[in-house]
Each structure stands twice: as C-alpha cells, then as structure tokens.
Amino acid sequence: MINDKMYALGSQRSEIRELFEYGKKRKAEIGEENVFDFSLGNPSVPCPEEVNEAIVSLVRSGNSVSLHGYTSAQGDKGVRDAIASHISRAHGFEVSGDDLYLTVGAAAALTCSLTATVCPGEEVILLAPYFPEYKVFVERTGASVKVVKCTEGSFEPDVDAIRSAITERTAAIIVNSPNNPTGAVYSESSIKAIVEVLNEKSREYGRDIYLIADEPYRELVYDGVYVPFIPKYYDNTIVCYSYSKSLSLPGERIGYCLVSPRAHEHLRVYLAICGAGRALGYVCAPSLLQKAIPYCIGLYSDLSVYDKNRQLLLTNLTEYGFEVVKPQGAFYLFIKAPDGNSKAFSEEAKKHELLIVASDSFGYSGYARISYCVKTEQIEKALPAFRALAERLGLCGE
Amino acid sequence: MINDKMYALGSQRSEIRELFEYGKKRKAEIGEENVFDFSLGNPSVPCPEEVNEAIVSLVRSGNSVSLHGYTSAQGDKGVRDAIASHISRAHGFEVSGDDLYLTVGAAAALTCSLTATVCPGEEVILLAPYFPEYKVFVERTGASVKVVKCTEGSFEPDVDAIRSAITERTAAIIVNSPNNPTGAVYSESSIKAIVEVLNEKSREYGRDIYLIADEPYRELVYDGVYVPFIPKYYDNTIVCYSYSKSLSLPGERIGYCLVSPRAHEHLRVYLAICGAGRALGYVCAPSLLQKAIPYCIGLYSDLSVYDKNRQLLLTNLTEYGFEVVKPQGAFYLFIKAPDGNSKAFSEEAKKHELLIVASDSFGYSGYARISYCVKTEQIEKALPAFRALAERLGLCGE
Numbered sequence: 107m108i109n110d111k112m113y114a115l116g117s118q119r120s121e122i123r124e125l126f127e128y129g130k131k132r133k134a135e136i137g138e139e140n141v142f143d144f145s146l147g148n149p150s151v152p153c154p155e156e157v158n159e160a161i162v163s164l165v166r167s168g169n170s171v172s173l174h175g176y177t178s179a180q181g182d183k184g185v186r187d188a189i190a191s192h193i194s195r196a197h198g199f200e201v202s203g204d205d206l207y208l209t210v211g212a213a214a215a216l217t218c219s220l221t222a223t224v225c226p227g228e229e230v231i232l233l234a235p236y237f238p239e240y241k242v243f244v245e246r247t248g249a250s251v252k253v254v255k256c257t258e259g260s261f262e263p264d265v266d267a268i269r270s271a272i273t274e275r276t277a278a279i280i281v282n283s284p285n286n287p288t289g290a291v292y293s294e295s296s297i298k299a300i301v302e303v304l305n306e307k308s309r310e311y312g313r314d315i316y317l318i319a320d321e322p323y324r325e326l327v328y329d330g331v332y333v334p335f336i337p338k339y340y341d342n343t344i345v346c347y348s349y350s351k352s353l354s355l356p357g358e359r360i361g362y363c364l365v366s367p368r369a370h371e372h373l374r375v376y377l378a379i380c381g382a383g384r385a386l387g388y389v390c391a392p393s394l395l396q397k398a399i400p401y402c403i404g405l406y407s408d409l410s411v412y413d414k415n416r417q418l419l420l421t422n423l424t425e426y427g428f429e430v431v432k433p434q435g436a437f438y439l440f441i442k443a444p445d446g447n448s449k450a451f452s453e454e455a456k457k458h459e460l461l462i463v464a465s466d467s468f469g470y471s472g473y474a475r476i477s478y479c480v481k482t483e484q485i486e487k488a489l490p491a492f493r494a495l496a497e498r499l500g501l502c503g504e
Numbered sequence: 505m506i507n508d509k510m511y512a513l514g515s516q517r518s519e520i521r522e523l524f525e526y527g528k529k530r531k532a533e534i535g536e537e538n539v540f541d542f543s544l545g546n547p548s549v550p551c552p553e554e555v556n557e558a559i560v561s562l563v564r565s566g567n568s569v570s571l572h573g574y575t576s577a578q579g580d581k582g583v584r585d586a587i588a589s590h591i592s593r594a595h596g597f598e599v600s601g602d603d604l605y606l607t608v609g610a611a612a613a614l615t616c617s618l619t620a621t622v623c624p625g626e627e628v629i630l631l632a633p634y635f636p637e638y639k640v641f642v643e644r645t646g647a648s649v650k651v652v653k654c655t656e657g658s659f660e661p662d663v664d665a666i667r668s669a670i671t672e673r674t675a676a677i678i679v680n681s682p683n684n685p686t687g688a689v690y691s692e693s694s695i696k697a698i699v700e701v702l703n704e705k706s707r708e709y710g711r712d713i714y715l716i717a718d719e720p721y722r723e724l725v726y727d728g729v730y731v732p733f734i735p736k737y738y739d740n741t742i743v744c745y746s747y748s749k750s751l752s753l754p755g756e757r758i759g760y761c762l763v764s765p766r767a768h769e770h771l772r773v774y775l776a777i778c779g780a781g782r783a784l785g786y787v788c789a790p791s792l793l794q795k796a797i798p799y800c801i802g803l804y805s806d807l808s809v810y811d812k813n814r815q816l817l818l819t820n821l822t823e824y825g826f827e828v829v830k831p832q833g834a835f836y837l838f839i840k841a842p843d844g845n846s847k848a849f850s851e852e853a854k855k856h857e858l859l860i861v862a863s864d865s866f867g868y869s870g871y872a873r874i875s876y877c878v879k880t881e882q883i884e885k886a887l888p889a890f891r892a893l894a895e896r897l898g899l900c901g902e
Contacts (some may be wrong), residue, residue, distance in 0.1 A: 107621075107675065107711040107712050108620055108621050108624065108769060108772055108773055108776045109619065109620055109621065109623050109776055109779075109780070111783075112619055112620045112776040112777075112779035112780045112783065112791045113620075113660050113772055113775055113776040114779065115778075115779030115780075115782050115783055116620075116774075116775035116776055116777065116778035116779030116780070116781075116782065117690065117775040117779070119770075123594070123819075128814075134707040148574055149569070149573070150569065151569070152568035152569050153568050153572055157568075157572075159569060161559065161560075161563050161792075162559075162563060165556040165559050165560060166556070166560070170551050170556060171547070171548065171549070171550050171752065173755075174551055174752060174753045174754070174755050175546055175553075175754055175755045176546055176755045177755055190741070191507070202508060208758070210608050210691070210785075210786070210790075211787055211860060213785040213786070213787045214785040215784070215785075217679065217784055217785030218785070219784075221507065221510055222506055222507055222510045222514075223505075223506050223507065224507065225507050240780070242783055243783070243785060244608065246783040246784070251785075262829055268856060277505065286589055297636070313505040314505050342693035343643070352574065354568070355572045356572070356573055356787075357571075357572050357573045357574045357575055357790070357791025357792075357794075358572050358790050358791055358792060359787060359788070359789075359790050359791075371506060373513075375506055376510055376514075377511055377514035377515040378506045378507055378510040378511040378514055378516065379510075380513075380514035380515075381507075381509070381510035381511055381512065381513030381514030381515070382510045382513075382514070383514075383645040384513050384514065384640060385509075385510065385513055385615075385640055385641070386612075386615055386644070386784050386785065387608075387609075387611040387612040387614060387615030387616070387641060388611070388612070389607070389609055389611045389754075390755060390757070391757075392608075392755070392756050392757050392790040393755025393756055393757075394559075394755075394756060394791065394792075394793075395792075396755075426733055434724060446769070451718050467549045482588075488766070
C-alpha cells in the first residue's frame with residue numbers, strides 16, 4: 107500500500123543514471139581507462155580554494171551554536187544581502203536580499219518555485235530538449251507538462267510554437283539557458299520574443315504567466331557570448347540558481363530562488379515560495395554553506411578546461427563527419443544520430459566504449475548528449491573511438 | 505494566480521515563530537536580558553569539537569571534486585554503512601546501509617516517508633499534542649490528518665482511541681517519542697499496545713499501516729529512561745532521525761530515513777522513498793556533512809545542561825503552584841494553564857516577559873510549552889517572573 111507513482115520514480119532509473127551505472131560495471135570488466143564515460147554532468151574541476159578556506163575559517167571561528175544553528179527559513183539575512191548586491195552589480199538590475207530565498211540547490215529552487223506558482227490541473231511549458239527532472243517536478247505538483255520543441259539547428263526557442271501552446275491553463279514556462287543538453291545560449295532576440303508572447307497571452311487570459319529561469323550554467327559560457335538576465339526583460343520571472351557548477355559544489359546543495367522585484371504579485375509569490383519550502387520539508391539551506399557563500403561571491407572554479415574540451419570535441423568530431431551543435435555554454439555537446447535513431451546511435455557508441463546519452467531522455471529524438479565535464483585526457487583517448495564509430499557509421503572514409 | 509495553499513503556509517507564521525519574532529522586538533525595546541524567550545527548540549549547546557575537526561580535516565584532505573560532488577541519491581554508501589553498524593550495535597537490531605536513505609534533516613525524512621507511503625484521500629494519525637508541521641507535511645500529500653489525543657497527565661498514547669480512529673483509509677501513524685511538546689517518552693507497554701492495534705487493524709483492512717517514528721530527540725532522555733527502538737516491535741516502521749539535536753547541527757540539515765529491514769514491502773518502500781526524494785527536489789543530503797558523520801557517530805553534544813535546566817524548572821514551578829508534566833526527554837516542559845485557557849495563559853505570561861507557546865498550536869488545549877534549551881542563567885533570571893505570574897494567577901500566596 108505504498109504510493110505507486112513514487113515507487114515508479116524511485117525504481118525506474120533515469121537513462122542517464124542507467125548508462126552511468128553500466129559504465130561503472132564495464133570499467134570493472136575492462137579497466138577504467140578503456141571506458142569513455144560522457145554520461146553525467148558532474149563538474150570535473152575543484153572548487154576555488156577560497157571555498158574551503160571560508161569553511162575552515164568559519165568552523166574555527168568559535169561560535170558553533172550560531173554557525174550550525176537554524177537560519178531563518180528564507181536564509182541568513184546577511185548572506186541574502188551579499189548575494190543581492192552581487193546580482194545588482196553584475197546585471198545592473200537592483201534586487202534586494204528580500205527578493206532571495208536560499209535553497210537546497212537548484213532542484214529545490216525549481217520544486218519550490220513550481221509548487222508556489224502552479225496549481226493542480228494547470229500546465230507548464232517545457233522547451234525540448236529539456237533536463238528530464240523538469241517533468242518529474244512539474245507532474246508532482248498535479249500540473250501537466252506541455253512540450254514545445256526548439257528549432258533544430260540553432261536550438262533556439264520556437265516562439266510561434268510557444269504562442270500556440272499557451273492556453274488559459276498555462277501557469278509557467280521553464281527557460282534553461284545556457285541549456286542542458288544542447289549547450290545553446292538563447293539569444294536576446296529570442297528572449298524578447300518569448301517575453302512578447304508571454305505578455306500578450308497574460309493579457310489575453312487575464313493571468314500572470316511565470317517564467318522560471320533555471321540558470322545553474324549562467325557563468326559557463328564561451329567566446330564571450332551574452333546571457334540575457336531575464337528579469338530585465340520580463341517582470342514575472344523567478345530565477346533558480348545553484349552554486350553547483352560555478353563553484354563545483356554539486357553535492358553541497360546550495361542555491362536560491364530570486365523573485366524579480368518587478369513581479370506583479372512580488373510579495374505573494376515570495377511568500378508562496380516560503381510556504382512551498384515549508385510544505386516540502388525544506389527548513390533552511392545548509393547553514394555552513396550559506397555562510398561560506400559571501401566569501402566566494404564572484405569567484406568561479408577554473409572553467410577553462412571545459413572550453414578546451416569543447417574545442418577538442420568540436421574540431422575532431424566535425425572532422426570525422428559528425429554533425430554537432432556548437433555549444434555556447436554549459437558543458438554538453440549535442441551530436442546528431444546519423445540515421446536519426448538516437449537509441450541505436452547511443453547503443454552503437456557503447457560498442458566503442460563511448461557512453462553518450464540518447465536524446466529521447468530529453469524529450470527530443472535524433473541526437474545524443476556528450477557531457478564534456480571530464481578530464482581532457484579522457485577526450486584525447488576517446489577520439490580514436492569516435493573516429494572508429496564514424497567509420498562504422500559510414501561518415502568518413504578510409 | 506499563485507497557489508493559495510502555499511501562500512497561506514508562507515504568510516501565516518506559526519505561533520511559535522510569531523512569539524519568537526515578538527521576543528526579538530521586545531528585546532530591542534527593553535533589553536535582551538529582560539525578556540525570557542522560551543519559544544524555540546533551537547539547541548543552546550555547541551556541537552562536539554570532533555564535528556568541526558572532521559569538517560576541517562575533510563576539506564583539507566585535498567580531493568574537493570569528490571568531497572563536494574554529488575553522492576548517490578540515497579547517500580554515500582560508506583556513510584550509510586557506518587551509520588547502520590552503529591544502529592545495529594546500539595539497539596541489538598541488525599540493519600544495513602541499504603535500509604538507510606540520508607536526508608536533508610528530519611523534516612525531509614518525514615516528507616519523503618509520508619510522500620512514499622501515503623496516497624491522496626488517505627488518512628494519517630497524529631497523537632496530540634504534536635509538532636505542528638506534521639499537519640502541513642501530511643496535508644501536502646493530499647491526505648488528511650486524524651488527531652488522537654494522548655491521555656492527560658501521563659501524555660502516553662490512548663490506545664483505545666487510536667483503535668477507534670483507524671479506518672480502511674489509514675495509511676500511517678506518526679509516533680514522536682521523546683515528545684515535542686510534552687517531553688514524554690512513550691513506555692514500552694504503550695508501544696507494544698500500539699503495535700498490537702496496528703497489527704490487528706492491518707489484518708482487518710488487509711493493508712500495511714506504516715508507523716513513522718520521528719526521533720530527533722532519541723538521545724535526549726533523563727534519569728536513564730528507556731526509549732523503545734520501535735523497529736524491534738513493529739515490522740512496518742520507518743524511523744526518521746536527525747543529527748540536529750544530538751550533535752547540535754540543526755541548520756546543517758542532515759538526517760536519515762531507516763526503513764526497517766523487516767518491513768513487509770521493504771524494497772518497494774525504500775524505492776518509493778527514493779522516488780519521493782527525487783520528486784520533491786532532494787538530490788542528495790549535503791555531501792560534506794554526510795562525510796563528517798562517520799567521525800562523530802556515538803558522540804553527542806554535552807546534553808547535561810538540559811537536565812540541569814529541567815530540574816531547575818521542575819522544582820521551582822511546582823513550588824510556585826504550577827502543574828507541570830515531568831519531562832523524561834527532549835527539552836520541553838508542558839505546563840498547565842491554571843484556568844484551562846492556554847492562550848490567555850500565554851498572554852498573561854507575556855506581560856511578565858515570559859515567552860511560552862500556547863498548546864493549541866500543538867493540537868491540544870489547556871497548556872503551554874516551555875523550551876528549556878536555553879542558558880541556565882536565563883532560567884535563573886526568569887524564576888522571579890514565573891513566581892510573579894503564579895501570584896497573579898492566584899496559585900501561591902504571600
């Protein structure tokens with residue numbers, strides 16, 4: 107007599123996790139160095155030394171009761187103020203600590219934002235390809251998912267398709283740029299076009315449609331590409347952020363929701379997020395990590411290795427005859443299945459010990475995702491396998 | 505167009521929090537030392553030094569990528585195994601790491617356990633007085649709460665009333681011993697009697713009824729009182745534990761669900777908890793704190809100050825003519841409102857700068873809760889105010 111939906115979620119591993127587990131098994135069989143695991147989005151570079159030094163200095167500071175004690179549910183006020191100052195400076199857009207609700211990572215920021223702004227029976231728009239957990243998070247609220255495909259090639263949002271998908275039951279849209287799994291960074295003109303549609307449809311249906319901007323990869327961009335700060339363009343925006351990728355702290359679960367100060371029902375949305383946090387069992391974000399953040403604001407892990415990996419893959423995979431999407435951000439590369447069958451492509455890659463995730467998991471067929479947050483050496487060693495795969499698939503001669 | 509239920513939860517502060525905020529304001533007005541705040545259950549003693557040393561040694565160990573990286577969703581295997589060994593030794597009851605699911609504190613353990621075992625439309629039994637968030641957690645699952653009052657005086661569970669309350673829709677019962685707010689520790693005979701009823705009713709209705717044992721205060725007991733380890737008595741038990749009180753780490757959010765290895769659908773329940781954690785946005789428990797736990801297993805904060813506080817309050821409040829429940833555990837004292845009106849009692853206490861929480865918040869009228877996890881000095885200084893309150897209420901002469 108347990109909850110079957112939860113059992114299904116717990117027992118059916120995601121395909122990403124399934125492939126990762128296969129990789130572990132395979133490594134045990136043929137040796138770690140002979141398996142090229144590109145399945146997970148787990149940062150491969152350490153956090154800046156300042157993070158660890160802040161932790162040491164905080165625990166050595168002598169006041170354990172307050173350091174490890176409950177903070178207020180929305181997070182320590184001083185920490186929120188420090189983050190708010192940084193956001194205001196970085197984006198030229200004034201926010202205050204009272205717009206921020208600190209969370210146990212970006213996943214919690216998403217579940218709290220969705221639980222706050224979505225009611226059972228409503229709809230949330232996802233732009234495919236999308237991070238698979240979005241669907242889990244949306245459906246848990248009792249709402250349903252409406253998938254809108256991005257434009258193949260650029261993988262920018264298809265704004266006309268978004269317009270057609272919005273109904274009187276649309277509560278929110280999730281926008282994830284830099285994108286997992288394509289590496290696309292949505293252009294300013296795309297954001298402006300989405301905003302126009304949201305404003306038009308909000309008026310038409312007499313309701314606020316929330317834009318939930320999932321931005322764990324904000325700082326992971328290449329060639330100086332510009333990532334529009336969405337609250338500047340759309341009032342009813344909630345930004346979900348995490349330090350998982352920028353500071354390489356994915357296990358520590360520290361992030362935030364930023365409710366735009368221009369949201370029409372700012373205080374009500376903010377309080378609904380507090381209520382959602384309470385109902386889901388989030389008492390506060392981990393206190394030691396909260397307090398370490400002000401020491402590390404504006405610092406980032408050394409992200410240059412990701413760019414090096416990106417270049418290496420781009421140059422060589424293209425040379426071998428693969429069609430790939432040039433990533434502008436994040437640490438994912440979207441590679442086209444030559445015959446359009448992503449599952450068969452991922453399976454064929456497996457025979458060459460290349461573990462890449464079929465794109466069907468992301469609500470989009472015909473591609474596979476290569477996570478290049480790995481040691482550069484792994485890529486160098488994997489290149490002959492990619493070449494052999496291309497040959498097997500008839501992409502390059504010899 | 506936000507979720508009104510979540511807005512209500514976020515905007516209506518709990519009475520406990522309301523009183524605490526009043527206290528902060530009042531302290532600013534008349535001086536910190538003149539307000540006697542007994543509102544919150546926030547540990548007042550520091551964590552054992554070993555916790556901080558473990559944290560320092562882990563961050564100095566040099567492998568930041570793995571230290572701060574994702575663990576598996578159910579928690580690091582080595583950490584789970586270490587906790588399982590300790591539980592097995594401490595209770596003479598064999599459990600394995602695979603029975604444990606590490607959580608972001610006890611609140612998360614409760615929301616995950618409830619989400620896993622309860623379906624919309626079902627019922628969960630709470631024994632009043634109860635921790636107010638239980639109601640929030642249960643109702644968020646779409647189930648409803650059925651409140652069964654404990655026996656006044658002993659504040660042991662009323663087993664006949666539990667029997668009458670169970671229906672074919674009863675999915676679970678939450679048992680919290682040592683209890684917040686009464687300080688009662690349910691006796692072995694009470695636990696055995698509850699188990700008998702649960703077994704009888706499970707048979708009658710042909711379904712497993714889960715016993716969710718919320719045990720953050722397990723180690724906070726006085727006079728060597730015995731706290732029955734419920735999995736020994738009842739197969740379908742899930743223990744929710746937190747290191748918040750035992751190690752004074754409430755802000756760090758680290759705890760676990762233990763699914764009894766004897767649970768009839770052990771694997772299904774465990775996987776449903778994993779699924780619930782996933783759906784609620786809990787990716788993993790904070791990794792640094794997870795990894796610090798094995799260094800601190802079996803250690804506890806110096807809890808003797810709580811016993812000292814307890815004795816001081818017991819002796820003096822009784823002398824002043826108050827009727828109090830002798831606490832056997834936790835750090836709460838339940839004091840009777842002389843005329844049965846708990847709200848008026850708490851308000852009258854406020855006039856004497858004594859901040860104690862009216863028991864109505866806990867689903868039980870006629871009492872107030874004194875949280876004595878404070879400096880002993882605060883109690884010493886508050887005693888004249890308690891005496892004056894007793895005089896005002898006509899409890900003692902002179």
